[in-house]
Amino acid sequence: MVQGKDLDPAAIEVTLTVRLIAMPQSHAVISCLHANLAALEAVLADIDQQGIATITCLGDLVGYGPQPNEVVDLVRQRAIPTCQGCWDEDIIEGLNACDCSYPSQLAERRGHLAHQWTAEQLSEESKAFLASLPMSLRRDRLLFVHGSPNSQHEYLLPDMDAFAALERVESAGAETLFCGHTHRPYVRELREGSIRVRQMSGEPAGVAEAEDRELRLPLRRIINAGSVGEPRHGNTNPTYVIHDEDIGAVEIRELPYEVERTCSAIVDAGLPPIFAWRLRHGFEYAERADDASHVCER
């Protein structure tokens, strides 16, 4: 066992160098910050501590939480590449989510209330930043979106139809799809897929011939980063993921933060106290419909 006092400065330098070389391909993906500054600060500190330099954000910087401008400022200051979330879109373009994405009128009222409050609080500069965010980000065969490649409002739930899930990744030309929006982190691997079809054509005129073919489906992955600011996985801890591109490993990180700091900020901001209660107990602010296939047509 080497005692700390026995290490000379040169040895420390060597250790650091090795670490930097060994981990260049690890990158962190965060999503759904929802104006929760304390949670974002805790997650960024955790990422920094591991020496990870590349961070990608999947949107929903604002919505429900009490510090929308502060969170936008921190993301800009850290120059984190970010795509646009459903809340970021709605704040810019007016409420876009349809009523059917809320399972109750109470949830809808709360959603609208939070929307109105956030729209009033956001500075023009923050709004301009949110408006400038792209729908998706791509790095080689990695694709980063908020909901799904089709829409910021579509949920890719962990147990949605496996072929439909694979189709989302395939149609977008990606190998690994990073998404958020469900506020529950997961890693899904779709492998050894095949579809056999029998094709009969009515053309040209004459007796139709049946033709059999088989499509072999490639291995694809969907990685959901969970939520920093509004966890929905059962407790109050923010979640995010670390992906190692070289070996394909994914770590779902979960860590505590000062939830009471955000709860006080909710009350101080004049947001409904029930938001603080729900956050403190690990419930989302307003329930969302769990329909994976639902895409807002508006």
Place this chain on the structure above:
Amino acid sequence: MSQTLLISGPPGCGKTTWILSQLRSHPGPCGYLCLAGTPDEGLSQARDGGIDLTWLQDQRSGLQDLADPDQALAPRPANLLALIELSQFQPPTEPGLAGMDRRVIPQLEALHLSPDAHLHFGRDAVLPRQDTLDFSSLQAWERNLAGAVWDPASLSSFWFELVNGAYGDAYRAWWCRARISIPPPSRSPSPSA
């Protein structure tokens, strides 16, 4: 042989639960009465609203309502088990029947009920050990939602929050006179002449 028992204890100590267990194990006819209790040392009483009787009648078929004045005058069956529930914060000062709150006696007499025994939670060992929250004050909160439209999903969200303490500690809560109206089916357009 019929028996009439007065069961008292602070709110939430488990009176109704214990009463149900007695009603279930009694093979003969059963009756139940919930006394309103008396305002005590500034402690406000939550109104019962008849919910305990309704619930017990649902759990034990044929349960007689002892508050029914018509039944009070009719001869009681021989092996009737009559259980009377009373909310009472303070423990009785005297043992047995002597410790009964004098103020409930006129109510009992009007209904021709005279308890054979008085059991108080926390005093009488025959009752389960009480596991009661220490209430210094008890508030009854009531909100009339007449005319307000609540969809069932919203109600269940609100209920979930309420019973989990989002609006303060709740020891008992219930919906009263909830009615869900289903809108009439939309009329199909009348056939054109």
Place this chain on the structure above:
Amino acid sequence: MARWALISGLRGDLEAYEAIQADLRHTRRVDTLFVLGDVIGPERECDALRLSQGEAAVDALLQAVDPGHMGWLAALQFGFIELDCALLHGSSAAVDDSLGPNSSPLLLLDRLTRMDVNRLFTARSGRQFRLELTGGGIDSQVRDLESQRHQQQSVPQRQVIGIGAGVRYTLYDPGSDRLDFLSAGSKPQQRPRGFA
């Protein structure tokens, strides 16, 4: 037994429409006619269709085609769901989604899944085809904070059917699943290409 006629892509071609009507009247027992879009088109006189108002099988459809018929077209439904069949111009994803015999089976399966139907009838490509999913499966592994779940899903027995366009139309019997690809007018006695 119910039999459906499925037509599309008339693009204002009154002759094609009348040829199909004649065909249906003379030879086929059809109780429901579905028109899967593209009633009007730039090539022909669109208003011609209005003249045929009163034709038995499309009465209900055409009664609404009054001077305000543009409003009627705009208000047309996205598609029909009948029994376990979706009848659409394009697909469940978009009205201009063109599904053909060479479309990726993964895409076709997704479109069927989105509507949760066993048969999807589409018109956009103008082709007549039947693509039957006959087998296959996929392995899915999900890991979250609580657990790791493994699931094997197999390909459901579902079909996508292209109904054709113009004079080429399709008859379908949902009871027996029999499908006939037809062409109206040109050869009245042409033997239909049917699959049961």
